[in-house]
Amino acid sequence: MASKRKHSKVWNFFDSVDEKSAKCKYCKTVLSVAGGSQGNLSRHLKNKHPAALEETKRQTNESRQEANTPQIIGPQQQVITSFIQRPPAAGKAEKIDRQLVRMIAKGHHALRIVEEPDFKQLIDDVSNCPGYKMPTRKTLSNVLLPKLRDEIVGSVKEKMELASAVCLTTDCWTSLANESYIAVTAHFIESEATVMIACEAFVEQHSGQNLCAFLQKIAERWSIENKISAVVSDNAANIVNAIKTGNWPHIPCFAHSLNLIVQKGLREISVVQNKVKFIVEFFNRSTFGLKKLKSTQTQLNLPDLKLIQDVSTRWNSTFKMLERLVVLKDALILTLSTLRSELNLSQNEWAIVEELLPILKPFM
Template sequence: MVWKYFKQSDDKKLAKCLQCSKEYKTSGNTSNLRDHLKRMHPASDRDNTPSTSSSNRSSYNSIDSYFKRAVEYDSSSKRKKDIDSALTQLVTESFHPFNIVNDNAFRKFVKVLDTRYVLPSKNTLKNIHITNLYESRKAILFDILSNVANVAITTDCWSSMNNEAYITVTCQFIDEEYNFRHAVLPTKKLNDITNHTARNIADSLHDVVMEWSIFNKECCVTTDNASSMTKACELLKLRHLPCVAHTLNLVVQDGLKEFVLQSLISKCKTIVTFFRSSTTAMEKFKLGQRSERPLKLKQDVITRWNSTYIMIQRILQTSTAISSVLLSTPKAPPTLTADEIQALEEIEKLLLPFLTITEKCSGNYVTVSLIIPLVNGLYRNMMEQAKSLKSQHGINLCSKLLEGIKKRLIIYETRTPTRMATILDPRFKKEAFISENIANETSNLLETEIMHFMGHSHTQPPSQQEAPEGEDTLFSFLHERNRNKRLSKRADSILIKRQYLERQNAAQNTNPLDYWKLAEEDFLPLKECVLKYLCIPASSVESERMFSKAALIVNEKRSQLKPKNVDMLCFLNKNNWL
């Protein structure tokens, strides 16, 4: 009986499968129910076949089994396992919901590609395939981190579309082949979902680093400038580096708050709003550019200074078309004057270096050593530009930017992670510092670090090397005396440091990790320092990038995802390199 495997609803209009909970409409007719058993539960369907004579039943089952084997892949089939794996990758990498396997169009598409493949159920996909992939990759990453001496982390908090608070933790390290690696660790709800206090963030972060056994491996935590994040690092007694991209944002935002600038920026925003709200004006604007690929105007977003820069840049690129449309359209806002265009050109030129630094310090490579030389170059660039500015808008902005650089950015020279990373970068060494005194202090600090790692070095100091084979025995007393002449660790560290610093700096296009990978064994203590400091990210962009990823994961199609599934999907999506 079909009803052995289905439960009928009270109104007799629906039947629910007792094995997979799939519901079907029924009015007493069981054809669609039998079809479901054949497709999804063939073993049950065999039990449900019509009973005639034993010989006929045996013949029916034999034929049915034959065609089943011909039509469907066995669960142990390599082909089925490969397709299941590809399906799992599709869901985790392309942000498809788990119930894509129930989508009729997708099922038809898969059936056309391979008629013998039967899609797994939603629960099988989620609880078996995705969970197994997550556990295997987590084990791989855990094993890798267990063999890494130094790990730097970034972290930030974000809210899902359901207004649920999550914290994401990422880690960066340099592997044994001197490759810069980035991995996402857990994405989880805060321990106390009712507040975002520093203590709550610290407790949540502590649980993560203890779970991954990296508490004693972090040399630095990079976060934004929020006071709660800074305080959380203090509570955990972890070294903290403020995100340079966030700091740059604060410097530029302070500069753009200048009253004179606000009126000009407001006028630009009004022009953009007009074109975006009028289809007629927009069509005239596109035609006025006389280009096969006309540009669109971009609106300013108050929280991101680079959106202001992009808005100004796009207005300058299309200023002729803008003026033509505004002057010929009734009730249009006033067009920009020649003086205002000049002011915008100066503003764009002043903001461009900030955009360049933000992009350079947000890559998946060594970035912490770039901060001090880029800030030094930025300060000099602003000083040079100040000499040629003509508009009051440009002069005011330049003054505010220089003030912000002195207040928020030059201080990076005094932070241990940034100055140690700079001197250990063969492209910069001591020459990248603004202050000569800080450069010398950093050189002395490098000696101390070398001394700390001297005990880990497997190379013999020159005074302890064995006598060469074949040496004249008449001079053996010289070797004996030389062997007894032991240099101090301080002397050895000074010698190693001097050999490194006095060499010619590497070219600017050199990958510092490639340099240190090929460095002589005499520099082994320095290479230990490199692994400790160059793994630190200059910005917390990696953890912030999870916001956009998470917005695609926790979306309208799967707004009810459980936190453990959010964690799995974020982990798998960002750790493909494993």
Template sequence: MSKKKSTVWLHFSEEKEKKVKCLFCGQVLSVSNGSTCGLIRHLNKRHPTQIITRQGLQECEISVSNVSDENNYSASQPGARESVHDARPSNTSSRAGTISQYFERPLPMTKQRNIDNQLVKMVVKEYQPLCIVEDPEFKRFINMLNPNYKLPTRKTLSTSLIPAAYKETLEAVKNRLSKAFAICLTVDGWTSRAHDSFFSVTAHYISESSERTFLASDLITCVSYADRHTGENIKNKLREICDECGIANKIAVIVTDNAANMKAAVRDGGWRHWGCFAHTLNLIAQAGLTEIQAVLDKVKSIVRFFKKSSYAYAKLKNTSESMQIPMLKLINDVVTRWNSTYEMLERFLKLKDAVIATLALVKSSMQVRDEFVKGIAPLNNEEWLIVAEVVKVMEIFKCITTLVSQEKHVSASSIMLYVKQLKKHLQSFAIKELACSVQKMVQKLVHELNDRFKDIETNELITQATILDPRLKKFGFINELSYKSAVDKLYSKVANITIANQEIEIVEANESQ
């Protein structure tokens, strides 16, 4: 094609045989004669919100024509040169603006497109509001960086640029998924505060290209789900999503929480299931913490008191400063937020002296209403001891939950080692030296750990992942017989793999050399 000067080309990408594709809807159009009329008609009809002319350039041409007309008029009138010369100081700013506009060159197509794409990434990845393009200060900021760049309108951003970026990203993800050999899915369903139900599926796989090999995680769907969350409905929804993405025959395992409907959906669908390890750890921890529920309730009531009373919080802050204790905010636990109970107790223990002093001061003050103070009882020495011991016991649960929650690292091969370390940690405590309630908690944790992970060394998926991890191999196993059995199964599985004839010929050629 000839050199493109029209700004219409900003919205199309070149295809083969004198054809272009619309960047917004993907429609392919013919430009065999090099005319842009058909492209303009397409934009006006399908994408009326998209600006296709450069207003700055038009204003520049008008301003330049006015300057030349003024010069012609001055040359044709005998006394006009002096009058124009006298009036020149009053027109200096307008002339300067006109000249600057004349020298401002429109952005190249690729530059305009790259900035638009980066704007979309900023809005999508950083959760910026769409109205940011209408903010006067943001407009001024962009103009100072590049006066030639024209910010798209909010409607253009929402109806054209973001859908185009979505389609491009979707095609890239589908292309990577089509090349993946095996895929692991993580599935979750939840209800928002506004009582809207959602369903999401994320694919985890190894992506290989000519440039690099990396672990990829792509959210393939997150949709509003109004149907009942029964096992049958979830199974049908999963099948629909897998068929749309073309990965129905590549699912190695599906990871969900321990809800009965999720387990039933995966089991009835014929997929291999693995319960979320972090969620299981949270269930074990919550079961153990029930043994110290009385102390937890007292701590929660004190935390809520300081969060509700601004006067009490101000006193706590002043007391912390006077005692030279770093002022940290108290944390209230949430059952569904993993590690939140441990974080609440840990923070509460760090502010122990400040909390004790502030509670005594506030309870003797008349500036706090009775309903705020009612029911607030400070912890005694034995209860503070229980809090300190629980923090020591539960610390490893937080560390392991944080490790397995990483997105860019493979965690399945480390699960057996984590279970092994958890058991060793709990058995390291001298039970008789702990408070009575903490003793019961440790015993409950050990029981829950053994019950929920009793079959872990016979799980084919986890044992093979542990053996194949060069960092671990047999060190993740507790039972030597379980390790030997897992190795035999792995040998048997590898022996049944059939290699293509072409690959066999390559191997034989290498051996002969």
């Protein structure tokens, strides 16, 4: 049994529990190996981790190539064989492959990096592993990346199994391409661990029922159905309803709640706020006006700063817009009067803006 384990590449993906069982390194499933049979292990890899099985075959082929490499026997053997490029030992190749895929994943590199001449030259110059054969882009995509993902998922699952409680945060958004997405992040006490466990396209209607079904699916996928202590989200009715339907405690996102409070207060000065927006939009759209404003800033020895446009979903952007307006107040008044624009604020409106800043600043 020990001898077979030693020579079979299948055991690179399992830990021996005892003489009759082994545990998968990826999903932690315990399988029977009674009588020394490794059929269960191979079938498990084929059904659950096909990428790992492909890697096993690749390692086996490399080992065979190494075994079949001709050896020159004689007094000059050391000199001659030093020029023969042999495939590295399977374990060493696996280590290098893992480092390569980690570099690509962590550095957000394109898979085509392995096709770039400079990168190939870099690998060729690595002298600590002569004969190392770089995996193709297809191997990276179909074998090594899925393998790394399986390993990381297994590791995260193992950590969450030890956590007594898990808190989720979730949010939905629409991309510039008008595609809807939903993300779920898990938080648990394990050196203050935070892990994004889902970020997927969401093509269903954003109803409370559909969102609840998605959250339940994610919870089941990560085996945390009975560990969720709370779910944090914004105050949108559909996601709040989804969380309540799932019988999870809901905690409103503090930043979103704060935004709603401040936005409600800003309604009292909506007329002034809208006039400020029009001023900012004017200079953003008028090349001549912006050039004139910059010239005036230089004449008044004011910093070369741009006006800021606020975003309705981010109240602090309104504060930044008003704050920048006050910094450039003198330049704006002079420029707008020169352009004979009717966009300028009255003295009373300027006073409102200036008095509003110290009120909003503590919320930053």
